[in-house]
Amino acid sequence: MGKRKRRTSKEQGTTEDMAYFTQQLINAITLGAIYGLIAIGYTMVYGIIGMINFAHGEVFMIGAFISLIGFVICSMLGIGSAPVAILLVLLIAMAFSAVYGWAIERAAYRPLRGSFRLAPLISAIGVSIALQNYVQLVQGARPKPGGQIVSGGFNLFSLDGFDVRISWLQIIIVLVTIVLMAGFTWLIAKTPLGRRQRACEQDMKMASLLGVDVDRTISFTFVLGAALAAVAGMLFLMYYGVIDFFIGFLAGIKAFTAAVLGGIGSLPGAMLGGLLIGLIEVFWAAYFSSEYKDVAAFAVLVLVLIFRPSGLLGKPEIEKV
Amino acid sequence: MNGTAPLIEVEHLTMRFGGLIAVDDVSFIGRPQEITAIIGPNGAGKTTVFNCITGFYRPTVGRLLMRGDRDYLLERMLGHEIGQRARVARTFQNIRLFPAMTVLENLLVAQHNKLMLASGYSVFGLLGLKRYRAAEEAAIALARAWLERIDLVAAADRPAGELPYGAQRRLEIARAMCTEPRLLCLDEPAAGLNPRESAELNQLLVSIRDRDGIGVLLIEHDMSVVMNISNHVVVLDYGRKIAEGAPAEIQRDPAVIRAYLGTDDEAIDG
């Protein structure tokens, strides 16, 4: 998001353009980190069951709501220290959103394995609609202000009176994302859980013959994806300061675009795609028009699907006949 | 080998998937009114050859020349054009019917392009013009003729997915034949059939060769089928062609025995 309006007076020169550019770059990376976290959930679920989890955007939204509630509880309990509050809320949001991820798989995907092609898609859309309206009913339709949990920042540098600022919040967002990504990559690459996950991704039937509990592994995938989406939800809440029951819709589409752009099924791809979508959105808003920034992200999706459906880092799909 | 002109010429066909070479420099010829069997152990690359011929894969290297009203280079054509213009039809290892549609509908879908033209891309059809009605009746007649040949007339209005396994196999062949192909590619048509059904299948294939006069490419594990009905046999192993010739020659070929028959004795007894 462009937090500063572009100044257009003529006497300001290229240095300011440079500063403006840098500022937008920082904003874009922050936003991209959030999209990347959501995109991982799409890419992992797609990798293992070959389907888009349409309800994933809603898990992100629920994560944001649980975080919001968590922060208010923290302030009521008098937990003044921001790091403690953030850590606490982070854990709560991850844990409780993970239950949503688990429940979605259990209710809307597992009974439909082996049903006709559109069935799981339709039921996932059903879940998505139901969750949106559930949150709207119990939490109200009005946007909820999140307050400021972390404020302040510092000037990275100044050019001719134009400050390039990084807020502490942006640093936190990028740091949290990096730490989680690293932990997550380790989890998938090195632990038995991750090994089972990769085995199922390769060949579910074979994995089950070799004694991998496929059901449990798929649940695990949903749970992990949901936990990461919840983190994204918390960061989103902190960054924008306001959420409503509908945020999952657009964020979901954009994160999905990120996953496709990076190559669906590829974890680094999801992160890269998230960053690129963040860049495209922020720079489009900064240099062209902010009304159409969502259109830009979508146009990217269509272009990628036309010219490189396997994405940047994905492997082309070979149709088994 | 007789002297008829080749129907399909496969030249230096190579298919790589990443580092894996599934088919390595395979060449052979299929002729009209002949059944050319492609045999080999599992994973020898037989189905990959079919997938290249029928446009599901684009070969890494190689030329696939199909003769018809003119010469077609199959490797340059899109999947559906191969069926539509070069007139190559195929069946699948794991049967792919339209299970919710009836037997008759399956056979009519196979005549799609012809009927589309006759229905003026649906315009004449929507108006209910005579021209389309006549074409549709002709299509039904062709379908009925095939149903008689595969003995499924009585089941014509049943969903294809409800048929017993053997009937589904026959229906899939009839469906491919309803596209009026010049070359028919059959991927393990006898798989899962009992001996009686298998024998019936042999008759059907022979009649397709002799009565309809088209070329047949046949992937088969069942050696009784291969030895009884094929005119020419191509043996693949690990993606390479290791032998080629008449069935009787192949049975005696030491390389084949070593690579294939020697390791799988029961296959000969069928």
Add this chain to the structure above:
Amino acid sequence: MDPRLPRMLKDAALTVLVAAALGIFIVGFRTVDVGSRTGLSFDYHFVDLGVALIVIFFGRLGLSLAATGLRWPAIALGIAMIAAGASPMKLPSGFLHWFVTLGGVLLVIRAIWPWADQAIVAAARTPTGRVIDQIGTRWLGWLLLGLAIVMPFTPFADQKTMDLGVLILTYVMLGWGLNIVVGLAGLLDLGYVAFYAVGAYTYALLSTQHGLGFWVVLPLAGMLAASFGVLLGFPVLRLRGDYLAIVTLGFGEIIRLVILNWFDLTNGPAGIGSIPGPTLFGAVFAETAPPGKQTVSEMLGIPFHGIHRLIFLYYIILLLALITNIFTQRMRRLPVGRAWEALREDETACKALGINPTNTKLTAFAVGAMFAGFAGSYFAAKQRFISPESFTFIESAIILAIVVLGGMGSQIGVVLAAVLLIGLPEWFRDLGNYRMLAFGIAMVLIMVFRPRGLIGHREPSIRLHPVAPHPVKSGGSG
């Protein structure tokens, strides 16, 4: 004491635990804006949550009982729940009353389902049963059509009923249109409302700015919407089905955003007003005609009444819906229609038969879009005011729910589903808020328990043998 009981109890307890984890924050703490420094405080709803959890416990227990064949305890439990919900006992919210009652009803249905199923099958075998089945399957469509035609002349036809009739028929038409795409061709289109919007704005703009009449614009709007369908479909239809779903979802949103932001053309969020209604042979429906025109009441020599316009609108949408249906029925019997269904069944096999999948899908997509365009035009002419608000994702979701509930590909199912999904919430106004929640849950339940919808039967598009022994299920035309 049944030995299976402890396991069932444990299962129900676990379910409650999961439900508690799901609900504790979102339901338990309702955030309210109080304008303090932090901005938010809470309204606590733990009692509601607790009651809901108790209901879930017994509901789950009842379901396990029913599943293991202990029907009578399950039925007793269900009836107890209904009684609790309907009793004057004061629960913390009205919703909980509904929740308990509905839960009980569902439980009872689940428990007696095996019997009911047997009974229905047995009844269908008796001679009377056969006659009823015959009527139900062969004549239901015609029956509904007859009802729809005479409806405006019955004593029920007041303003409210006519409005509802028009609304239901609009959704029937949209459902039939989407059915071509989703039900026949098996393409999941989540942005169907975009084409509806294109149709609506086409008529709104051409009529208010260029003075074109409804009947002239109607075909144009259909064609324009179809072109949009082709334009969008061309790049994405060769991809996997779920990509298509998300692209159409995005597209629906984009069209809305463009309408919202392209102020010069669409007047943005304020919308377009004073759109002329449809005319009858050039005559307008109004008390006094604009200069140079005639009112319908003058033309027919009858006194003016507001309901005439509504009746006219009703017949237009009935006609449009019927056209959609007849067109679809005919297409199904043509090669292209069979190819649609074949594509839904197996795209790979289609390719092997020489069918061009992209073109075939494109026709389905375009035809579906065209009917949405017609319906959109009609909507603009009926409402006389349109704004981007009418074209949100929710609309697409409702139409999809109608198609899914009706049984994908079934024409009569769409009618029943539209009556159920549109009619019921209108009758029970206070349930309106829960409508979308219920739709979402219903979509999941239908996919899990009855994936082929209310009407799951597929009538062959052609037969070799004339039908004899058992009753035919006609596609119906109502």
